[in-house]
Amino acid sequence: MNLPLGTGTIDVELPECDVTVADPSGAEPVDVREAAAAALADPHGPPLADHVEPADDVAIVVTDLTRSVPDDLLLEALLEELADCGVDRERVTVVVGLGLHRPMTDAELEEMLGPHADLAVNHDPTAVVEVGTVDGRPVELGEPVAAADTVLSTGVVEPHQYAGFSGGAKTVVVGAGSESLIRYTHGPEVLSREGVRLGRIADNPFREILDRSGDLAGVDFSLNLTHGPDGVLGVSAGDHRAVVSELADVARDALSVPVSPDDEYDAVVAGVGAPKDANLYQATRAATYVALGDRNPLREEGRLVVPAALPEGVGEGTGEQRFYDRLRTASDADSLYREMLEGYEPGAQRAFVVARVLREHEVYVTNSATPAVVEECLLRAEPTVSEAVPTGSEVLVVPDALNTLLVDSDSVAVGPDSDESTELVDDD
Helix, strand or coil: CEEEECCEEEECCCCCCEEEECCCCCCCCCCHHHHHHHHHHCCECCCHHHCCCCCCCEEEEEECCCCCCCHHHHHHHHHHHHHHCCCCHHHEEEEEECCCCCCCCHHHHHHHHHHHHHHEEECCCCCEEEEEEECCEEEEEEHHHHCCCEEEEEEECCEECCCEECCCCHHHHCCCECHHHHHHHCCHHHHCCCCCCCCCCCCCHHHHHHHHHHHHHCEEEEEEEEEECCEEEEEEEECHHHHHHHHHHHHHHHHEEEECCCCCEEEEEECCCCCHHHCHHHHCHHHHHHHCCCCCCEEEEEEEEEECCCCCCCCCCHHHHHHHHHHHCCCCHHHHHHHHCCCCCCCCHHHHHHHHHHCCCEEEEECCCCHHHHHHCCCEEECCHHHHCCCCCEEEEECCHHHCEEEEHHHCCCECCECCCCCCEEEC
8 A cells, every 4th residue: 555755655565464444535626726716705704805904904824834735825815805805915914824833944935825925924923912811811923913904814624633623713823823822722731621632623622712812813814725635625714713613524524434442453554744744743643643533443552653754853843842852851651741741831732642642552653764863752763664563463554644533433423523434444
């Protein structure tokens, strides 16, 4: 079988294992520009023209290179709509929502945004303005966003470990916010609450904090998409809550794979690919999405195997380095987890959830350019997938782990939070 690695694929053979493949059914992909135009013409709530005046200064917050989003197409659609509203291009600032990731280079901005790269500035999390409080915690925004008369956002609604699904207000309040909100939302106090779960937005405290923060931030209008195995599945525009809700339903329909309570595996091979396997911080999502999702398919002491290229090693941003420092200085996963229950710096939350998984399962990272870094972080490194999977294992292969929702088949029913899904397929 072929699994993603960087921008290409690798051929994986497990001839002496019993292999099952979890492939979501997906859905028919859409043309992004056409779907964006249709979404802008029929948004959730008032149209963009009702949110903006010709003399307004407009900030459009976009995702950074860690997200697989055709931001150039979404941005183009928004700029055309703003022009129709009488807003000159010179009044628009495109803010790259970095959160605590590293700044994008000029070359990366040109590749991502094409002819509109000249409008872009990297978010600076140290230059922020408080716009209010949520749960007594400050909500702060980067200066170009806080100063804007109108705040717009692009982004992707995809499965997210904490928010259920990303997108909507998250692009602005986390991507263009400060450490303060990230410290609160990504800290153990919030992450340990009931309802904070991959694939869930209803009654999810993490998601609710983001949405309330988005109201304070004045997120006027969002243009988001969702994608699946074969491409973009839908585009939605308007009110940030409604956009996330609509696209989460689309994604859940396309990405859910039911797993029987009777099915347990010795190993799960979790594919990632670019851009998420550029560094270890992002690539570990594959392991945590599988083990901490609705249905963990591993038996006790089963292992997770993640092929990841890791050309950037652990990652270069502030969050990535905090993740690295926590893992490489820990003696074992259990003591690290217990220590981090007392609190940690923003960015280190990924070490917290990785430690949570490592208490139950070993995680192997294969095919990487930096195996020494992997070994420093309480993980195991192997050259290939076949070398990480013991002979005779029962193996579940999830080719696109970040865009697959493994759900308990006993809980699948007709309704807004559970949808028809593809069954597991034995691979002979």
